[in-house]
Amino acid sequence: DTGVSQDPRHKITKRGQNVTFRCDPISEHNRLYWYRQTLGQGPEFLTYFQNEAQLEKSRLLSDRFSAERPKGSFSTLEIQRTEQGDSAMYLCASSPPGPRNTEAFFGQGTRLTVV
Amino acid sequence: ELKVEQNPLFLSMQEGKNYTIYCNYSTTSDRLYWYRQDPGKSLESLFVLLSNGAVKQEGRLMASLDTKARLSTLHITAAVHDLSATYFCAVERGGADGLTFGKGTHLIIQP
Numbered sequence: 001d002t003g004v005s006q007d008p009r010h011k012i013t014k015r016g017q018n019v020t021f022r023c024d025p026i027s028e029h030n031r032l033y034w035y036r037q038t039l040g041q042g043p044e045f046l047t048y049f050q051n052e053a054q055l056e057k058s059r060l061l062s063d064r065f066s067a068e069r070p071k072g073s074f075s076t077l078e079i080q081r082t083e084q085g086d087s088a089m090y091l092c093a094s095s096p097p098g099p100r101n102t103e104a105f106f107g108q109g110t111r112l113t114v115v
Numbered sequence: 116e117l118k119v120e121q122n123p124l125f126l127s128m129q130e131g132k133n134y135t136i137y138c139n140y141s142t143t144s145d146r147l148y149w150y151r152q153d154p155g156k157s158l159e160s161l162f163v164l165l166s167n168g169a170v171k172q173e174g175r176l177m178a179s180l181d182t183k184a185r186l187s188t189l190h191i192t193a194a195v196h197d198l199s200a201t202y203f204c205a206v207e208r209g210g211a212d213g214l215t216f217g218k219g220t221h222l223i224i225q226p
Contacts, residue, residue, distance in 0.1 A: 033213055042119075042203050042216030043158070056211060091157060100212045103148070106158040 002026060004107035006092050012113045013082055020078045021110045025094030032075050033104060034067055035091040036060065043091055049075060082114045117142050119206050121217035129225055131193055136220045138187040138204035147180050147187045148205040148214060158203065162189075194224045 005024040013019050025032050030051050035043035046065070047057045051072040061067075064082075069075040079086055089111050093104040118141040128134050138147070146165055150158040162171045164180035164187060171178050175198065177190045187204055201221045205214035 031212065040218070042205070042219050043214075045208060045213040045215065048212050050212075056213065093158075100207070103160055103163050104214070105160065106150075108157045 004092055004094050004105055006090075006107040006110050008110055009108060010111050010113075012115060015084060015114055016081055018078065018080045019082060019112065020076055021090055021092075021112075023075045023077070023092030023107060025074070025092070026096075026105060027073075028096060029094035029105075030072065030097050031095040031102075031104075032069060033093045033095075034075070034077050035093065037089040037091055037109070038087075046077075079112075082112075084114045087112055087114045117206065117209055117215045119204060119215050119217040121202075121204055121220050123220060124218060125221045127223045127225065128191075128194055130195055133193065134191050136189040136191075136202055136204075136222075138189070138217055140185050140187075140204075140206045140215075142206075142209060143182065143185070144206045145182055146207050149178050149187070149189055150203045150205065150216075152201045152203065152219070154201075161202075191222075196224050196226055198222065199224045 007022045032049040034046040037043040046061050047067050049069040052069050064080045067077045089109045091109045093106045095102045095104045120139045122137050149161040152158050162178040167182040169180045175192045180187045201219045203216050203219045205216040208215050
């Protein structure tokens with residue numbers, strides 16, 4: 001499978017716990033994005049990497065959220081001290097080198113439920 | 116703040132009918148994207164519209180872009196049940212990387 005891969009697909013956690021999600025982009029893609037999608041809404045931009053550099057973070061990304069892409073390949077998104085409002089689908093997308101916003105390919109997402 | 120508005124948000128239609136989904140956005144942008152999402156699944160890219168007047172067609176779906184009106188349309192011709200899904204339009208975030216999405220149009224096509 002050469003698409004964007006996310007792990008885990010589902011995560012249930014208790015409020016206050018930390019969770020970490022992983023995204024493996026398409027291998028030749030240097031751009032990687034994280035989005036959050038809640039029920040009945042469109043995806044909301046969280047953050048963006050070009051290679052290993054995190055170039056932008058949304059105001060939605062509170063200080064409990066941190067994302068890394070240490071070697072410019074896979075990325076992780078960590079949420080510390082989870083809250084019920086963090087329950088959502090977390091989507092990762094990647095794009096090949098080229099002009100900004102070249103077509104992005106999305107992974108299957110990680111559905112987080114905070115109880 | 117960039118806003119992307121889709122209408123309708125919910126549409127139930129019969130097979131064989133034609134219909135149009137509208138996407139309005141609030142700031143200038145030369146690029147607009149349409150995605151499809153099936154329940155519980157991720158987003159599938161349908162169309163990338165890169166300039167004013169762009170028109171793209173794939174099967175029963177046709178998308179167009181009018182950057183002066185800040186309007187894109189997704190037209191469905193002779194709908195079939197397999198097209199039931201949620202359709203999102205998305206626009207560049209003010210010249211930055213990453214997209215701003217509309218709320219989506221939940222489309223149900225009944226036999």
